[in-house]
Amino acid sequence: MYVMGLSxxxxxxxxxxxxxxxxxxxxxxxxxxxxLAATWGPEVGREATAExxxxxxxxxxxxxxxxxxxxxxxxxxxxRVRPRRKPIEDYRRLLTGTDDxxxxxxxxxxxxxxxxxxxxxxxxxxxxxxxxVHGCGWTHQEVADALExxxxxxxxxxxxxxxxxxAELGVDHDG
Amino acid sequence: xxxxxxxxxTMMADSDKTGTDxxxxxxxxxxxxxxxxxxxxxxxxxxxxAMMRSGLGPECRVSKRExxxxxxxxxxxxxxxxxxxxxxxTILVARGTDSGRxxxxxxPQSGFDAWGPGWHQIDxxxxxxxxxxxxxxxxxxLIVVGGSLNVDRQGDWREEAWAYRPETKTWxxxxxxxxxxxxxxVAGDRLVAVGTKDISIxxxxxxxxxxxxxxxxxxxxxxxxxxVMPENPDIGRLGPTAIAADRGKYLxxxxxxxxxxxxxxxxxxxxxxxxxxxxPRGVLTYSYLSVTTPVWTGSEVVWPARGISTDAxxxxxxxxxxxxxxxxxxxxxxxxRLMSDGSDRSVVFSKDGRVVVMTVGPxxxxxxxxxxxxxxxxxxxxxxxxxxxxxxxxxGGDVVLVPCEASADGVVPFIWRDGDxxxxxxxxGGAERVSHMISRRAGSALVxxxxxxxxPDVDPVDFAAVWVPRASARLSPAVRHNRSQSESQSFTTTxxxxxxxxxxxxxxxxxxxxxxPTSLKLGTADCTAALEKLPDLGPWLPANLDVxxxxxxxxxxxxxxxxxxxxxxxxxxxxxxxSPGQSIFGGERLGRAGDYTWSSIEDGWKxxxxxxxxxxxxxxxxxxxxxxxLARSLAKL
Numbered sequence: 001m002y003v004m005g006l007s008x009x010x011x012x013x014x015x016x017x018x019x020x021x022x023x024x025x026x027x028x029x030x031x032x033x034x035x036l037a038a039t040w041g042p043e044v045g046r047e048a049t050a051e052x053x054x055x056x057x058x059x060x061x062x063x064x065x066x067x068x069x070x071x072x073x074x075x076x077x078x079x080r081v082r083p084r085r086k087p088i089e090d091y092r093r094l095l096t097g098t099d100d101x102x103x104x105x106x107x108x109x110x111x112x113x114x115x116x117x118x119x120x121x122x123x124x125x126x127x128x129x130x131x132x133v134h135g136c137g138w139t140h141q142e143v144a145d146a147l148e149x150x151x152x153x154x155x156x157x158x159x160x161x162x163x164x165x166x167a168e169l170g171v172d173h174d175g
Numbered sequence: 176x177x178x179x180x181x182x183x184x185t186m187m188a189d190s191d192k193t194g195t196d197x198x199x200x201x202x203x204x205x206x207x208x209x210x211x212x213x214x215x216x217x218x219x220x221x222x223x224x225a226m227m228r229s230g231l232g233p234e235c236r237v238s239k240r241e242x243x244x245x246x247x248x249x250x251x252x253x254x255x256x257x258x259x260x261x262x263x264x265t266i267l268v269a270r271g272t273d274s275g276r277x278x279x280x281x282x283p284q285s286g287f288d289a290w291g292p293g294w295h296q297i298d299x300x301x302x303x304x305x306x307x308x309x310x311x312x313x314x315x316x317l318i319v320v321g322g323s324l325n326v327d328r329q330g331d332w333r334e335e336a337w338a339y340r341p342e343t344k345t346w347x348x349x350x351x352x353x354x355x356x357x358x359x360x361v362a363g364d365r366l367v368a369v370g371t372k373d374i375s376i377x378x379x380x381x382x383x384x385x386x387x388x389x390x391x392x393x394x395x396x397x398x399x400x401x402x403v404m405p406e407n408p409d410i411g412r413l414g415p416t417a418i419a420a421d422r423g424k425y426l427x428x429x430x431x432x433x434x435x436x437x438x439x440x441x442x443x444x445x446x447x448x449x450x451x452x453x454x455p456r457g458v459l460t461y462s463y464l465s466v467t468t469p470v471w472t473g474s475e476v477v478w479p480a481r482g483i484s485t486d487a488x489x490x491x492x493x494x495x496x497x498x499x500x501x502x503x504x505x506x507x508x509x510x511x512r513l514m515s516d517g518s519d520r521s522v523v524f525s526k527d528g529r530v531v532v533m534t535v536g537p538x539x540x541x542x543x544x545x546x547x548x549x550x551x552x553x554x555x556x557x558x559x560x561x562x563x564x565x566x567x568x569x570x571g572g573d574v575v576l577v578p579c580e581a582s583a584d585g586v587v588p589f590i591w592r593d594g595d596x597x598x599x600x601x602x603x604g605g606a607e608r609v610s611h612m613i614s615r616r617a618g619s620a621l622v623x624x625x626x627x628x629x630x631p632d633v634d635p636v637d638f639a640a641v642w643v644p645r646a647s648a649r650l651s652p653a654v655r656h657n658r659s660q661s662e663s664q665s666f667t668t669t670x671x672x673x674x675x676x677x678x679x680x681x682x683x684x685x686x687x688x689x690x691x692p693t694s695l696k697l698g699t700a701d702c703t704a705a706l707e708k709l710p711d712l713g714p715w716l717p718a719n720l721d722v723x724x725x726x727x728x729x730x731x732x733x734x735x736x737x738x739x740x741x742x743x744x745x746x747x748x749x750x751x752x753x754s755p756g757q758s759i760f761g762g763e764r765l766g767r768a769g770d771y772t773w774s775s776i777e778d779g780w781k782x783x784x785x786x787x788x789x790x791x792x793x794x795x796x797x798x799x800x801x802x803x804x805l806a807r808s809l810a811k812l
Binding site: 115130131137169171 | 204208215220221222225
């Protein structure tokens with residue numbers, strides 16, 4: 001990819017950057033979109049991912065030096081969609097099967113019918129932690145870094161989230 | 176979905192108990208649910224879309240959000256893609272013919288970004304001294320326009336206009352607007368200078384043709400001098416004047432018009448037309464507005480305020496300044512006492528159409544113009560912000576807080592951007608304090624520029640620094656500014672601590688009509704008054720808190736106080752101070768004799784006394800988590 005307004009040498013360097021950025025997107029996009037979609041729902045999550053990746057390109061040199069770029073970009077994406085504060089209604093609508101737009105047959109799901117609703121009843125922080133850990137496979141440390149929490153706080157939020165879900169779903173500890 | 180029932184059943188067998196209805200464990204259900212969500216989030220996003228989105232710029236993205244719906248976004252994206260494709264062909268052709276440069280689309284770095292994250296000092300040593308100055312980031316350069324009275328030349332105004340290139344770290348002189356006391360504002364594709372004319376040292380109180388303005392398109396273009404600005408004679412009732420230290424705080428660009436609240440004028444940089452800002456009847460009653468600043472929300476100009484009177488209100492205008500209306504006052508708690516205390520202790524900025532007022536305390540209130548509602552956040556139990564600060568609000572919505580209190584290493588500014596606090600590093604150059612400054616966004620960076628306070632003991636002379644955001648997370652683990660208490664040490668309590676009131680405290684600072692609020696003044700405290708060692712600060716402080724009192728120490732740096740301090744051995748983070756009626760920073764209003772509140776922040780602990788004996792003592796531990804908590808609250812506004 002060539003960038004306009006630059007000399008030949010500069011353009012060549014930008015081309016290299018673009019190639020490196022493309023490789024980077026290939027590595028982090030799936031993980032990032034999964035985390036953001038899990039937290040905010042598919043539509044907002046996709047938008048947040050696109051915003052985060054655009055930010056990454058705008059700050060590509062800085063991003064290259066990050067140890068956990070995906071974690072940082074998660075926060076960038078989350079901060080970009082927060083102002084809209086669109087509740088994860090599409091998340092609920094998609095999964096609860098109570099809406100005409102539901103794409104999943106309730107009989108084919110491998111989760112409790114009320115799980116999506118129960119997740120929406122958690123605090124933002126609890127929901128974020130539980131979906132990142134159990135929905136996305138992030139380690140406690142990765143979540144702690146991304147959310148600026150201590151590992152112990154992550155564990156606490158996680159425990160409370162699971163307790164809340166179990167209480168709302170009426171299931172015993174299955175752990 | 177990648178969930179496999181057999182795996183879930185295995186997990187269930189290993190579990191203490193199973194889920195209901197033969198469902199796998201809850202953790203596996205969550206993963207299956209997330210799989211479904213992600214599946215619905217569409218195909219993978221590519222680097223091209225990210226770069227294309229970046230090239231469209233934030234305005235386009237915001238507009239897209241306002242319009243709503245992804246279909247239009249796709250149309251815009253497709254159009255942009257086509258445009259890029261066409262342009263790329265053009266470039267290839269241009270490169271083939273070696274026909275030179277064409278316009279730029281996007282670049283990952285520009286300006287100060289290449290300097291790397293953190294604070295960097297901008298060398299001003301090659302610039303002549305300027306009594307006043309204004310700065311702006313315009314066309315990739317930091318523009319400085321200022322000047323001073325040239326005493327050697329019979330008091331002529333000597334104008335200075337310079338441009339700084341971050342790439343070369345060099346200053347170059349540029350044509351100036353030919354005005355004195357200039358404030359710069361970037362208005363669309365033009366740089367606007369609003370200033371004065373014909374200031375003479377022979378007539379220090381006389382300023383003729385006070386309000387003039389000029390526009391500049393940059394490059395080799397000349398400044399375009401516009402007509403003399405009409406003045407609304409009543410505008411001065413609102414407080415700010417054309418010779419305000421940072422007149423730019425009262426210049427509001429709405430995207431079409433530039434509203435100058437120091438002259439009451441509406442300027443149209445593109446056409447040179449001018450008009451008058453409509454003022455409310457009885458404008459004198461709104462004089463308290465000067466303690467805050469007006470801000471553009473994206474749909475209207477809002478000037479929030481809360482004066483001494485509890486029912487004081489703010490004002491709002493349409494984008495062209497022709498319609499004026501009132502808005503309710505912020506909630507009283509926190510804001511009233513601070514907003515009546517001076518504009519250097521409050522900052523106003525716009526975020527997502529809301530107006531946010533932040534004062535020391537910290538107290539944060541957010542106003543939504545759409546329904547005239549206020550939301551308040553009392554952060555005093557979460558963050559002991561600097562007890563005094565100077566704030567600058569940039570067009571990008573950044574807030575920089577430079578505390579008047581320096582840590583042992585120096586001044587550590589706080590920056591609030593995009594819903595997060597950035598705890599920055601110590602200012603370079605040994606700056607101990609920058610209380611008279613202006614700040615402007617420079618691309619993704621932020622520039623602070625000291626203005627002369629007249630006291631070299633207070634501010635470093637000719638100081639400028641640029642902050643480039645860190646790539647890493649916001650608040651660093653090594654929290655600066657003595658904010659390194661661990662969570663286990665944090666507490667908030669209003670429990671009486673059994674303190675004895677120092678002799679003479681209740682009378683030394685009271686002046687004026689006891690029935691009226693009276694600001695505490697420096698120098699009214701009796702430093703010879705007997706102070707008593709705090710006998711008991713409750714169970715909250717370490718048992719070895721027994722060093723002191725040390726007369727003459729404590730309080731804000733560079734401010735003579737008669738505070739006494741107590742420390743806990745070599746633990747500087749645990750201090751308690753006791754100041755008899757002294758207006759150290761944080762001193763609040765006096766109500767009547769024997770009924771007062773003052774507070775101080777000393778190394779991260781805030782100690783607040785109020786009322787008569789026994790004093791109630793509020794102690795605030797400060798933790799990184801508390802800072803982050805407040806930041807999150809801000810983000811939810």
